Amino acid sequence: ANTPKQALEKFTRLLLFGRKKEALEWAMRSRLWGHALFLASKMDNRTYSYVMSRFTTGLAMNDPLQTLFQLLSGRIPQASTCCGDERWRGWRPHLATILANQTGDPELSRRAIITMGDTLALKGLIDAAHVCYLMAEVPFGSFGVKTDKLVLLGSDHGLPFQKFATNEAIQRTEMFEYCQRLGNPHYSIPAFQAFKFIYACRLVDYGLPSQALHYCEGIVASVLKQPMVPSPVLLAGLIRLAERLKLCDPQLSERPEEEQELEPDWLKNL
Template sequence: EVQDIQSVLESCPEADELRHFPGPLTRIHTHKKDVLLHCQQKARACAENINMVDRESALLIWRFLELLIKQNGSVVGTDLADLLLEGHEPLTHEFTNSEVHDIVPRGNSETRHRASASPDIRISSERTIINSAADTEREKWIDRFRSLLLYGHKKDALECAMKNNLWGHALFLASKMDSRTHANVMTRFANGAIQMNDPLQTLYQLMSGRQPAAVTCVVDERWGDWRPHLAMILSNQTSRPDIDRKSITTLGDTLAAKGYLHASHFCYLMAQVNFGSYIRKTSKLVLIGSSHNSPLQEFAVNDAIQCTEVYEYAQSLGNPAFCLPHFQ
C-alpha cells in the first residue's frame, strides 16, 4: 500500500520535532542562521526543562555548538572558558576555610568598632584594616631570613621562608639555587599555600607536567564545580598538548562514571576525542548526548542524532573535509 509521507508523519509523535529541524545540513546549501536558531531553541528548551538530568551541561553543549557555528568552526580556549564560567566563576572563599575581609564598609559601625577596639588592628585613611600584629610577625621572620642569609645559611633561610609563608622570598631564592631545590619549593608552595580544590592548583600541576588531581576528584562534593578546572586547562594550554588532552579526557571519564553524560561528552568534544560506533562499547562518544551503552531504541533518539549532525555541520564550516565516518 502506497501512503503519502505527510499523512504518515502526522501520526508520528516525533513529526513536529523532525519538521522543525533544518536538516539535512550541508555546508553549501544550509543557512547558518537557520541552524543557529535551532541551537538557540534547543538551549532554551534545556534551560526550561527542570526535570532534565545534567540540564546545565546539555545547555552548555548547545551553546558551544552555537558558538562554533558563529565562528565558522574555529574556537580557542578562552572562548570556551567564557562559556564554562558564565555563572560558575569561582571565588577564593570557596577554597578556604575562613573568609578574610580586608575592607571595612563605611556604613558598618559594628565592624569599625571591633577593628578600632583591637590593639593589633588599625584603620588607614582608605578604610583598609591593617593588622599590626601580623605585620610585626612578618617583619620578625624577614629579619630572621635576612640574618640567615647574611651568614651564608641559604638552606636554613629557605626553610625559614617557607615555614613562615614568605613565599615570594622563598621562590626567588630557590630560583637562583639549583633546579631541584627550585622544583621542591614550587611543589611545597602549590601544596601548602593553595587548597587542593582550587583551579590554581590544577593549573600549576598541569604546568609542572602532571595530570591535575582535580580531573579524577571533581565528582566529590568537597571539590566543588568541575567547570572552572576545565576552563583553566583550556585557557592555559601547555607545551605538552598530550597531557592537556589526556587530562580533559580523564575528566570526561570521571564525570561519565558518575552519570553526568552531557558533561562528559562536552569534555570529550574539548579533548577532540574520536567518535566511535555503537557496537564498539569502548567508544567514549558516538552520538552527542546519548549513551551507546543503552539499548538501540533509547540510544538512537532524534535529539542526539540532530545534535551530532549540527556538530558535524559546524566543524565543516572551518574544514570542508570534516566528516564523522560512523555517523554516515
C-alpha cells in the same frame, strides 16, 4: 605576628648576611611564596622541589592551581580522576585550567582531559564527559562499539538504541558538525551519517518529506567527500528513500513533465 612588610624586611636582612637557607625557611613560614620560589630556583633542584611541595601542600586539593602544578610536573592531575564529586566543586575550572595552560607535552594534556571525561562518564555526567572528549578531539565512534567514547552528543551509547538515538541527540550532534563545517567546508563525521539517515526517515514519518529529501541530499554530499568506502547498507537505504521522495524536490517539480521522472543530479552521483 609580623606584618607582610616586617616579614619582607627580615627576609631581606637574612639575605644581606648570606643566610639563604634561613631566609628561605622564613619566607615559607611567612607565606612569601613568590620570594621563596624565586630564591629556591637559584639554589638547587632539590631545594626548589621541596619549596614547591610545601607551597602546593598549603593549597586545597580541589584548587585549580593544584591541577596546574600537577600538570606542569608531568603528571595526570588528581582532578582528572576525582572530579564530579561535590567536594571538587565542579569540573569546569579544572578543565579550563588544563586547556588554558598547554605544556610542552600536548599528549599529556590530552590524556588528562580524556581521563577527566572517563571519570565524569562513569559518574553518569554524560554531557560533561562529552565536553571533555570534544576538547580532546576524540573521534566520533559507532553505537555497536562500546569502547568508543563518543557517538551522539549528550547521549549514552550504553543505553538501548531507542533510548540512545533520540532526536535531540541527533540534532545536537548535527549542530556540532554544522559549526565545524563553518570553519572547514569539508568537515563531516562519517559514523554520524547513518544517524542522519535515521532522522530523515523519522521526518518522513512526521509528514515532512521535503525536509527528509534535503537531509538525504546532505548525507550524500558528506558520504561522497569521505575517503573511505561508505556503508553499502547506508547507500542502499539512501537510494530507496530518495527514490520515494524525489518528486518532493521543488526544483524537479518546476521541470517539464517529461523530465520529472529524471533523477536529481546529486542522486545520480551515488
